[in-house]
Amino acid sequence: MAASQNGDDPPVAPDFNLIDEPWIPVVTLDGxxxxxxxxxxxxxxxxxxxxxxxxxxxxxxxxxxxxxxxQRAFDHYLDEGYDPVPMVEDLREQWTDAAVPDIVDYLAxxxxxFFLFHPTAPFFQVAGMTTDKGEVSSLNKIVAERPPxxxxxxxxxxxxxxxxxxxxxxxxxxxxxxxxxxxxxAGHPRAKGGKVYPEGVGWAGQLGGLHLVGAxxxxxxxxxxxxxxxxxxxxxRDLPPWERxxxxxxxxxxxxxxxxxxxxxxxxxxxxxRLVGSRDAVTGVVLTYGDRFVxxxxxxxxxxxxxxxxxxxxxxxxxxxxxxxxxREHRAESRLWQGxxxxxxxxxxxxxxxxxxxxxxxxxxxxxxAGSPLLPNGLVRLQAVGAVYGSQSSVLDxxxxxxxxxxxxxxxxxxxxxxxxxxxxxxAARAGANAARQLGENLAKACGASRESLEGPKERAQENAYxxxxxxxxxxxxxTLPALGPIAAQARxxxxxxxxxxxxxxxxxxxxxxxxxxxxxxxxxxDDVGRVFVWFRNALAKAFPHRSNTVSDxxxxxxxxx
Numbered sequence: 001m002a003a004s005q006n007g008d009d010p011p012v013a014p015d016f017n018l019i020d021e022p023w024i025p026v027v028t029l030d031g032x033x034x035x036x037x038x039x040x041x042x043x044x045x046x047x048x049x050x051x052x053x054x055x056x057x058x059x060x061x062x063x064x065x066x067x068x069x070x071q072r073a074f075d076h077y078l079d080e081g082y083d084p085v086p087m088v089e090d091l092r093e094q095w096t097d098a099a100v101p102d103i104v105d106y107l108a109x110x111x112x113x114f115f116l117f118h119p120t121a122p123f124f125q126v127a128g129m130t131t132d133k134g135e136v137s138s139l140n141k142i143v144a145e146r147p148p149x150x151x152x153x154x155x156x157x158x159x160x161x162x163x164x165x166x167x168x169x170x171x172x173x174x175x176x177x178x179x180x181x182x183x184x185x186a187g188h189p190r191a192k193g194g195k196v197y198p199e200g201v202g203w204a205g206q207l208g209g210l211h212l213v214g215a216x217x218x219x220x221x222x223x224x225x226x227x228x229x230x231x232x233x234x235x236x237r238d239l240p241p242w243e244r245x246x247x248x249x250x251x252x253x254x255x256x257x258x259x260x261x262x263x264x265x266x267x268x269x270x271x272x273x274r275l276v277g278s279r280d281a282v283t284g285v286v287l288t289y290g291d292r293f294v295x296x297x298x299x300x301x302x303x304x305x306x307x308x309x310x311x312x313x314x315x316x317x318x319x320x321x322x323x324x325x326x327x328r329e330h331r332a333e334s335r336l337w338q339g340x341x342x343x344x345x346x347x348x349x350x351x352x353x354x355x356x357x358x359x360x361x362x363x364x365x366x367x368x369x370a371g372s373p374l375l376p377n378g379l380v381r382l383q384a385v386g387a388v389y390g391s392q393s394s395v396l397d398x399x400x401x402x403x404x405x406x407x408x409x410x411x412x413x414x415x416x417x418x419x420x421x422x423x424x425x426x427x428a429a430r431a432g433a434n435a436a437r438q439l440g441e442n443l444a445k446a447c448g449a450s451r452e453s454l455e456g457p458k459e460r461a462q463e464n465a466y467x468x469x470x471x472x473x474x475x476x477x478x479x480t481l482p483a484l485g486p487i488a489a490q491a492r493x494x495x496x497x498x499x500x501x502x503x504x505x506x507x508x509x510x511x512x513x514x515x516x517x518x519x520x521x522x523x524x525x526x527d528d529v530g531r532v533f534v535w536f537r538n539a540l541a542k543a544f545p546h547r548s549n550t551v552s553d554x555x556x557x558x559x560x561x562x
Contacts, residue, residue, distance in 0.1 A: 014115040015279050016163045018123060019107045021116075023164035024062055027052045029216060035164065038114070041066065042103045045218035046095060055144060056401040058168055060209050060385040061175035063224075064266035064307070068240050070225045071263045073106035074099075078235065084226030084363075085370050092222055092374060113242035116167050117278060121246045124170050129249055129274040129286050131194070132186050136276050136284035142166075142173040144396055159283065166275050166282040173287070174270050175204035176387050180394035182288040185272065187249045190289065198392070199289045202270040205387045206295070207308035208330040210358050213381040213403065219374050227306035227363040230261040240267040247272065252291050259293070265305050296324050306359035309342055312352055325355050330386035330400040335466065337404055337473055340426040343382075344410065344419050365411040379478065380406040405474065407482040421486035422477055425493045428543055429469050432501045435539035436465035439505055442532035446516040461508065468500045494544035505536050 022035040027049040036044065041051075051066070053059035077087050091099045107114070113121055120127050139158045161169075179198045184191030190199075200206070212223035230238060237254075238261030241247060249272055252258070259265045269290045276284040295301060296316050302325060309328040316324035328342060336343070342354050344361055364380045383403045390397035410418050440461025441454050449457070476496070481489040509529055517529050 014112070014118045016116040016167075017111065018114045018116060018167060019111060021164065023167045025052045025054075025168075026050065026217070038066075038069070039104060039107060041217070042069075043100055045221060046216055048217040050213075050217055050220065053168060053172075056385045056399050057144070057176045057204070057209075057387050058172045060211070061172045061204060062168065063211060063220075064175065064204065065171055066221060067225055068263045068266040069103065069106065070221055071238075071261075071266075072240065072243070073103045074225065075235065076102075078226075079232070084229065085366050085372070088222040088226055088374065089370070089372060092219065095218055110242045116163055116170075116275070122275070123167070124174060124241065124269070125274050126247050126249055126272050127274070129185050129272060129288075131183060131286065135183070136286060137183065139166075139169075139282070139285060141285050141287045142169045142177075142273070144169070144172065144176070160277070160281040163277070163279055163282055166277070170273060170275065173202070173273060174268065174290075175202045176396075177202045177205070177271055177287075178389060178394050178396055179392065182271075183286065185249055185286060185288045188272075188288055189250050196289045198394070199292050201387070201389060201393050203265060203268045205389065206327050206329070207305070207386065208328045208400075209385040210307050210309070210360055211383050211385075212360055212364060213383045214374055215376045223364075223367070223374050224307075224360070227360050228262040228304055230304060234260050237261075238263045240264070241269055247290075249288075255291055255293070258291075259298075259301065259304065261304055262306060265301075295326060296320055299324065302356060303359065306363065309339075309355060309358045311342070311355040314353075323352070328355060330384055330388075330402075332388045332398045332400055333463070335470060336382065336384045336402040337470075337477065338426060338430070338466070341423045344406070345423060346413070346416065346419070349416070361411065364406075365413060368408045368411045369413070375408055378408045378482075380408055380411060382406065405478045407478060409482045410477075417486045418481065421481060421490055424490065425473065425476065425481075425497075428494060429466070429473060429497055431543035432497055432540060433462050433465035433469070435536055435543055436501055436504060436508075437462035438539065439508060439532060439536040442527060442535065443508060443512055443516065443529065446527055446529050446532060447512055448515070448526075461504075464504060465501055468504055469497055472496055472500065491546050491548050494547035498540050498544040498547050501540055502537070505533065505540075509533055 019038045022037050022040070024038065024041055025033065025035050026041065027033060029047055029049050031049075033052065036048075041048070051059045051062050053062055074087070074091065077091075078084075112118075114123050115121075116123050118127065139161060143158055143161070179201050181198060182196045184194040184196050188196055190196050212220065212227075214220040214223050238259075240263050244252065247269060252269070259268065270292070272288050272290040274286040275282050276286065296319075302310055305327075310325040311328040313324050313326045316326065328339075330336075341350070343357060345354065345357065347356060350357075360382075364375075367375055368380070381403060384400065386400040387396055388398040388400055389395065407418075409415055410422060412418070437458045440457040440459075444454050444457040473493075476489065476493050480492055483489075484492060512529055
């Protein structure tokens with residue numbers, strides 16, 4: 001829906017330079033909230049906790065933009081043959097004296113490409129882009145709502161936003177924009193009847209996003225900046241938009257060969273955009289599809305994009321007649337630790353259907369071996385962010401956010417037993433949650449529920465089981481496993497997890513009505529509560545065979561659970 005018919009060109013004079021103007025929201029180490037410019041973000045990175053966007057996906061998109069800047073500013077270190085691990089350690093020690101001057105000099109070289117409003121080269125936009133009729137869309141095309149059901153702002157607030165706000169959503173829309181039909185702007189090579197038909201979500205929106213988190217923003221940036229290792233020939237062509245030719249409506253040059261590296265991916269121009277407005281206010285946007293690529297045809301990308309894991313796709317493998325791996329998206333209903341196997345299992349020990357881990361895990365393992373001070377308290381903290389799309393990816397249904405502290409010893413290649421113990425503990429938890437799920441179904445049957453109404457009780461029981469185990473597993477992984485070692489820690493986990501799920505099962509039984517204990521109804525005999533609880537306890541015994549405590553496998557009555 002068009003917000004207006006005003007297709008006025010951007011201001012003639014360049015304005016609102018992102019290097020100098022405050023536009024990136026951050027949290028300071030003492031918990032304060034501020035907004036900083038790009039230059040100040042890097043200067044003050046040691047005193048900042050994190051980038052703090054309006055929604056998690058915005059924070060992730062802004063972090064990737066900052067990493068692209070760092071990767072380019074530090075490129076000469078790699079040309080000198082520096083190994084990434086000692087390179088980031090040196091830069092950590094010399095942040096103020098060496099790193100910041102390099103970053104500031106790099107930004108100064110490309111200053112003209114960081115103007116939000118510019119007559120020929122506005123940042124992340126196409127100057128003068130318009131439709132045949134000069135329509136301008138409303139700002140809800142780029143301002144994402146925080147799902148589910150909680151809007152980031154009122155519709156009245158979307159009539160205009162300030163340029164700092166617009167800049168943040170501009171970065172976000174390239175990374176996470178939904179699919180669906182877009183405006184067919186003048187000159188678009190794929191426009192038909194004033195429309196461009198769906199070409200998928202932004203690149204970051206396809207990822208199960210992961211990044212390492214340090215004690216402050218400086219450490220976070222350094223932990224992630226050199227995570228992908230790219231050969232020198234490819235790295236020379238791995239450029240962000242501000243080092244390329246000014247964007248036009250059509251596709252960029254050499255698109256079939258790209259992306260060349262992580263910088264290209266962090267700043268991928270999946271859309272063509274023009275903001276309508278000025279320093280006073282941004283009132284509309286022109287938005288359509290931009291650079292596209294098919295991941296199935298670019299499998300060399302797996303070593304270039306470090307901020308996601310990869311899943312094996314059987315259907316795509318059959319279609320392309322070679323092994324195909326796709327980004328492993330986060331599942332909205334699942335916690336990060338529930339995917340421990342795909343997350344940390346070494347490549348040489350994982351089945352093909354488990355795909356490949358994120359390159360960040362290998363990078364973190366190198367930092368562990370080097371005894372890096374970038375990993376405080378012997379922990380590797382992973383932050384996960386992802387978009388969950390619905391209705392043919394045309395709407396944003398949810399935003400996935402989770403974090404996980406991994407003990408550094410877990411990633412030591414010389415200690416594979418620790419990794420396996422962490423994975424086995426998750427497998428046991430999964431079996432225990434499945435036992436709770438089955439109990440939920442069986443109790444519903446004992447209460448006389450119809451087959452059509454069983455799904456809800458099953459899912460609630462399974463989710464309650466994982467909720468009971470969530471905090472205890474994280475604590476066990478962080479402290480108990482590295483302290484006790486794999487064998488003793490496994491027994492401790494089986495003890496605690498089976499106790500927690502047995503308590504959950506008792507609570508579930510206590511909530512059923514008296515008729516569920518009878519074992520029959522008008523339709524005849526059926527399994528009663530006592531019988532299905534015995535099945536549940538037997539399933540727990542199989543799920544947690546190494547527990548040192550014993551749970552009676554005998555029958556249960558009303559008094560026992562009341």
